Amino acid sequence: xxxxxxxxxxxxxxxxxxxxxxxxxxxxxxxxxxxxxxxxxxxxxxxxxxxxxxxxxxxxxxxxxxxxxxxxxxxxxxxxxxxxxxxxxxxxxxxxxxxxxxxxxxxxxxxxxxxxxxxxxxxxxxxxxxxxxxxxxxxxxxxxxxxxxxxxxxxxxxxxxxxxxxxxxxxxxxxxxxxxxxxxxxxxxxxxxxxxxxxxxxxxxxxxxxxxxxxxxxxxxxxxxxxxxxxxxxxxxxxxxxxxxxxxxxxxxxxxxxxxxxxxxxxxxxxxxxxxxxxxxxxxxxxxxxxxxxxxxxxxxxxxxxxxxxxxxxxxxxxxx
Numbered sequence: 675x676x677x678x679x680x681x682x683x684x685x686x687x688x689x690x691x692x693x694x695x696x697x698x699x700x701x702x703x704x705x706x707x708x709x710x711x712x713x714x715x716x717x718x719x720x721x722x723x724x725x726x727x728x729x730x731x732x733x734x735x736x737x738x739x740x741x742x743x744x745x746x747x748x749x750x751x752x753x754x755x756x757x758x759x760x761x762x763x764x765x766x767x768x769x770x771x772x773x774x775x776x777x778x779x780x781x782x783x784x785x786x787x788x789x790x791x792x793x794x795x796x797x798x799x800x801x802x803x804x805x806x807x808x809x810x811x812x813x814x815x816x817x818x819x820x821x822x823x824x825x826x827x828x829x830x831x832x833x834x835x836x837x838x839x840x841x842x843x844x845x846x847x848x849x850x851x852x853x854x855x856x857x858x859x860x861x862x863x864x865x866x867x868x869x870x871x872x873x874x875x876x877x878x879x880x881x882x883x884x885x886x887x888x889x890x891x892x893x894x895x896x897x898x899x900x901x902x903x904x905x906x907x908x909x910x911x912x913x914x915x916x917x918x919x920x921x922x923x924x925x926x927x928x929x930x931x932x933x934x935x936x937x938x939x940x941x942x943x944x945x946x947x948x949x950x951x952x953x954x955x956x957x958x959x960x961x962x963x964x965x966x967x968x969x970x971x972x973x974x975x976x977x978x979x980x981x982x983x984x985x986x987x988x989x990x991x992x993x994x995x
Contacts, residue, residue, distance in 0.1 A: 682894075682899065682945075683899065683945045683946055683947040683951075683952065683955075684890070684899045684900040684901070684902065684944055684945070684946050684947075685734070685858065685899045685900070685901045685902065685946065685947065685948070685949055685952050686726070686731055686732070686733040686734070686902050686941075686946035686947070686948070687733060687734045687735070687736060687800070687826065687874075687901060687902065687903045687904075687948075687949065688719070688722060688733055688734070688735045688736065688903065688904055688905070688906065689736050689738075689762055689800065689903060689904075689905050690715065690719055690735050690736060690737040690738060690741055690748060690752075690762065690905075690906060691715070691738045691741060691762065691766055691905060691906075691907075692708075692711075692713055692714065692715040692738075692741060692906075692907070693714055693715075693907045693910070693913040693914060693916075694708065694711055694914075694916065695738060695766045696916060696918070696926065697766070697768060697802055697803045698768060698803075699916070699918055699922065701916055701917040701918060702916070705740075705765065705982075705983075708740065708744075709744060712914070713744070713745060714906070714907065714910055714913060715741055715745060715748055715906055715907075716745055716747060716748050716751070717910075718906030718907060718909060718910050719735075719748050719751060719752065719906045720751055721906075721909055721910075722904065722906060722909065723751060723752065723755045723757070725909075725934070725937065725938065725941070726755075726757070726941070726946075727755065728941075729938075729941035729942060729946075731941050731945070731946040731947070732756065732757055732758070732946065732947050732948045732951060733757050733758070733946065733948055734757070734758040734759075734760050734798060734826075734948040734949040734950065735752045735757055735758065735759055735760065736760045736761060736762035736798070736799075736800040736826070737749055737752070737759060737760070737761065737762055737784075737788055738762045738763060738764070738765075738766045738784075738802075739761070739762075739763065739764030739765070739780070739783060739784030739787055739788065739985065739989075740764060740765060740766065742784070742787050742788055742791055743764075743787060743986070743989055746791050749788060749791040749792050750791060750792070752792070753791070753792040753793060753794060757948060758794070758798070758948035758949065758950045758951070759788050759791075759792040759794050759796060760788075760796060760797065760798035760799065760800065760826075760949070761781060761784050761785050761788055761796055761798065761799045761800075761822070762784075762799075762800055762802065763780055763781060763784055763799075763801065763802055764780045764781070764783050764784035764787075764985045765780060765982045765983075765985070766802045767780070767802060767982045768801075768802055768803055768805040769801050769802075769805040769806050769810045769813050769827075770805060770807075770809070770810060770974070770976060771976050771977070771980040771981060771982065772974060772976060772981060772982065773974060773976055773981050774812060774816065774973060774974055776981050776982055776983075776984065777813060777816055777974075778816050778819075778820070779984050779985060780982065780985060781799065781816065781817065781820050781822075782820050783985035783986075783989055784985070785799075785820060785821065785822070786989065787989040790989075796822075797822060797823035797824060797950060798822065798823065798824050798825070798826060798858075798949055798950070799817055799822050799824075799825050799826070799827065800825070800826040800827050801813070801825075801827035801836070803833070803836055804827050804828065804829045804833050804836035804837070804860065805827070805836045806825070806827040806828060806836060806838070807836050807837060807838055808838065808969065809972075809974075810974070811850075811966040811969045811970040811972075812969075812970050812971065812972055812973065812974060813827075814848055814850045814852075814855050814966060814970055815850050815851055815852045815970050815971075817855060818850055818852040818853050818854075818855055819852050822855070823855075823856060823953075824855065824856035824857065824858055824949065824953065825848070825855055825856070825857050825858070826857070826858040826859070826860070826901070826949065828857055828859040828860070829859060829860050829862060829871060830842060830843055830859055830861070830862055830869065831862035831868065831869030831870050831871065832868050832869065832870065833870070833871065838859075840964055842857075842859065842962055842964065843859065843861045843862065843893055843896050843898060844859070844861070844893070844896050844897055844898025844899075844962075845857060845858050845859070845898055845899075845953075845956075845961060846859075846961050846962040846963060846964065847961050847962070847963040847964070848963070848964055848966060849963055849964065849965040849966065849967055850966060850967060850970050851967050851970060851971060856953065856961075857964075858901060858949055859901070860873065860874065860901050860903065861873060861889075861893040861898065861900060861901060863885075863889035863892070872885065872886055872889040872890075873886060873889070873890065873900055873901060873902050873903065874901070874902055874903030874904060875903060875904070875905065875908070875925075876924075876925040876926065876928060876929075878902070878903075878904070878933075878936065879908065879928055879929030879930065879932065879933055879936070880928055880929060883936060883939060883940075886940075890944075899952060900944075902940065902946065904933070904937065908930060908933045909930075909933050909934050909937070910930070911930040911931045913930075915927065
């Protein structure tokens with residue numbers, strides 16, 4: 675139920691990954707071990723769906739393809755509850771670690787599997803760790819050619835694995851050689867000398883509700899929706915803890931016990947919808963535009979040792995089998 679805090683619907687999103695899908699960490703388990711670990715993603719995703727339903731809120735769930743492959747019931751639960759299914763890559767690997775060929779295979783395999791399981795057209799993509807920066811604009815071309823309508827990977831500020839140089843805080847267009855892609859960025863707020871996200875993940879858990887409320891008001895004054903994002907693991911204070919440096923441990927585990935309460939308060943005081951429904955309702959002819967056509971033809975230069983493997987073959991049939 676929404677109060678007067680928000681006149682227009684904001685956007686609610688979930689990055690569906692398991693507790694061990696932590697990026698760029700030496701102690702992260704190898705992909706070969708993922709299937710042997712205790713998965714908590716279905717239970718926690720079902721908890722989020724229940725929370726959202728209690729507030730009559732719709733969301734976009736960006737699902738990791740590997741999760742969909744190993745736990746297809748996660749995708750079916752999301753779709754059956756009437757939420758949008760979108761893509762969070764297959765291997766949950768940072769974009770700079772991909773070659774163009776591996777990225778192409780990754781997003782196409784994940785999109786095909788998610789469409790097969792959900793019965794929906796999968797229109798949206800969000801890069802793990804928001805890892806599309808100025809040097810990864812080639813990825814926009816691949817997204818368009820793979821059939822995606824919009825991207826939600828850009829952050830107009832600084833984050834651990836990404837950040838984009840422009841200052842557009844609200845939805846806009848990206849002009850590419852392959853066509854036009856809609857961008858739904860994660861808004862940022864001034865925090866000391868930096869601009870950082872305020873509306874999801876560790877930032878949502880760390881910042882006070884009043885700071886988030888003030889920052890959201892500024893985003894709405896710019897003409898855009900606030901984009902909330904959460905992970906299923908963030909409502910699970912009993913999840914296993916991974917070994918990591920103090921700074922990252924703080925970021926991933928601070929405030930877990932308070933996530934549910936803060937999320938309930940946001941959902942109670944604001945109305946939320948999915949990206950698809952927001953785009954369908956919002957006129958986009960006046961959206962600002964950025965042109966990356968001069969840069970997006972560049973080839974990536976990843977470390978060959980970091981390029982992820984090709985996704986498994988026959989995902990749809992295996993997922994249904």
